[in-house]
Amino acid sequence: MADNFTFDLVSPAKVLFSEPVKSAVIPGSSGYFTVYANHAPTISTLSPGIILVETENNENKDVFVKGGFIDVTQENVTLLAEDAKAVSELTKEELEAAIDQLAVELEASKDEDLKIKIQDHLAQLKIVAEQISN
């Protein structure tokens, strides 16, 4: 795939990343998926996980998001996330804090659907934590 598309990573406070890229791996809430140029227009929510972006110059960038949603059109991809951080800046303590917090929420929640969702997020976070420690 030679085509590039613009990948925008936007948080409420600012635009974190906006560059032409070749591909992006997205942690969608129903599984990871990879976006190339001319992807079918999609809107999806995200699970916590790592976004892997391949830039024009074949550099790889990985960014951790806690959740958010993505709007894919043929020319550009916009990812709206409340909290995003480059993996290199991510510390184990922060992740563990997030995991603990989710665990508490899991205890507190009564709704079955919500429980499943939180469990899913929890599992995702644990995977990220493992990847980081390696």
Next chain:
Amino acid sequence: MASLKELKTRISSVKATQKITKAMQMVASAKLRKAQEAITATRPYAERMDTVLGNLAAGMQAEGDAPKLLAGTGEDKVHLLVVASAERGLCGGFNTSIAKIAREHTLDLQSQGKEVKILCVGKKAADVLRREFSDIMLDTIELRDAKQIEFKHAATVSDKIFEMFEAGEFDVCSLFYAEFKSVISQIPTRQQLIPADIPAVEAETGLDVQYEYEPDENEILADLLPRNISFQIFKALLENAASEQGARMSAMDNATRNAGDMINSLTLTYNRTRQAIITKELIEIISGAEAL
């Protein structure tokens, strides 16, 4: 007439005050610039959010099984008013004007027989409203320690709102804040949060993009609506922060000018008094000499 010494101390104290107000004005203008930048930085997020939500909500209302956050509880009995104000005073009519529209709205709703609950963000409006509505005030969320408004501050507020909404403690939620227009004009505004007031997108401009939704539209909407509300609060808090600094800037500018006027008139009195004393002494000497 005041003695020379008294006048002198008054002049120097007014001068000291003038220096303080001048400094506050400069600090406020620096902070205002930052606050305005923060508002501009939210635009890209806001635009995207609006488009996506608009698209989704339009389809949803037609189907009629919209989530509660969008459609409301179907009732209109209990109103929750979230009143956002500043933590500090000395910013002209900023806090009072927000408290005023919140008060008017409360009285209006009460006269219609609705139940009203008030949640304050920021201490100043809470202080004003407590005088009249202390029995319906739920809580005050203070952001005193926050140097710069961040998303997590808005999230604390919205979490509280969702918690109450889930528990069925209110039907309608609206937010009061001051919209920043310019340094001399901040408009106290009311915005409805729940049921969400989403501007319907105009009939698809040109391209009719057929989106794939993952998981499905309902779930995405259920996920997005809370995010949008948190974001709306975040935006309102930022607007408020800018308005506060703007109001403070013009208030302090006024104060500095008033202090200047006061110094001028005090100096005039001081000089007159001084001359009067000299003249009096001269007359005394001359008349004393003549008497000899």
